[in-house]
Amino acid sequence: IKDVQFYIVGKNPHKSIKELAQKDKSVIVTGKVDDVRPYFEEATVCVVPLRIAQGVQNKILEAMAMGVPVVSTKKAIEGIKAKDDTEVLRGDTPREFAVNVIKLLKDKALRNKMAINARAMIEKNYNWEEIVDSLNVDILEEKIKEPIEKIRIPQDTFYRTKGKRILDIFISIIAFIVFTPLMAIISISIKLSSFKDPVIFKQIRVGEDGDFF
Secondary structure, X not given: OOOOOEEEEOOOOOHXXXXXXXXXXXXXXXXXXXXXXXXXXXOOOEEEOOOXXXXXXXXXXXXXXXXXXXXXXXXXOOOOOOXXXXXXXXXXXXXHHHHHHHHHHHOHHHHHHHHHHHHHHHHHHOOHHHHHHHHHHHHHHHHHHOOHHHOOOOOOOOOOOHHHHHHHHHHHHHHHHHHHHHHHHHHHHHHHOOOOOOOOOOOOOEOOOOOEO
C-alpha cells in the first residue's frame, strides 16, 4: 500500500527499532512523547503486536476511546472486554496480523464500524462509575474470602478471650464486696467528724417577711 507511514511511539525504543527508521523513511520513531493523543488523532489504524503482555493494556483502551480501530494479539487483549472481529481485529501470526492491518487500511466502512463499536464498548465498560463499582466489589470479595485466623485484632482492643472475661467479672464482684463496706465506713467517719452535714446543693428562699430560710 502506497503513502502509508508507520509511527512507533513510546519511550526507550530498542536500537533495532531506531535502525528501522534509518532504513525506511516511511517508519518514524518518536521516542518519548508528552501526549499520545495527537498521534491517535492522525492515526488510521492502531497496531499493538505484543506477544507477551501483563495486565490491561491502556494503550488499546486509549485508541478505542479516541475512535481508532485496533489490530492486536490474543495476549494483548486479555482482560479487555472487546469482541473479536467487531470491536478489535486479532492476529497471532505475522501473516494474520498483516492481513488485518491491510484490511482496515483499504476498507473505510469497516474502520468506521469498528471504531464506533469499540467506542461504545469503552463507554459501557470503562467509565469511572463502572470501574469504581468493580473495584469495590473486588475488595469486598477479597475480604470475604480472607480466613478468620488472618484477621488480626489490635493488642489494645477491648475484646478479650472468654476465660479472661470471666476473670474480669470475678474480680469486679470481689472488689464490690470489699470496697463497698469500706467506702460506707469512710462516709460515716466524715459525717461524724463534721460540725454540720455536707452541703451538696443548697437552695435559698426568701419568705414573705424578707427572711432567708
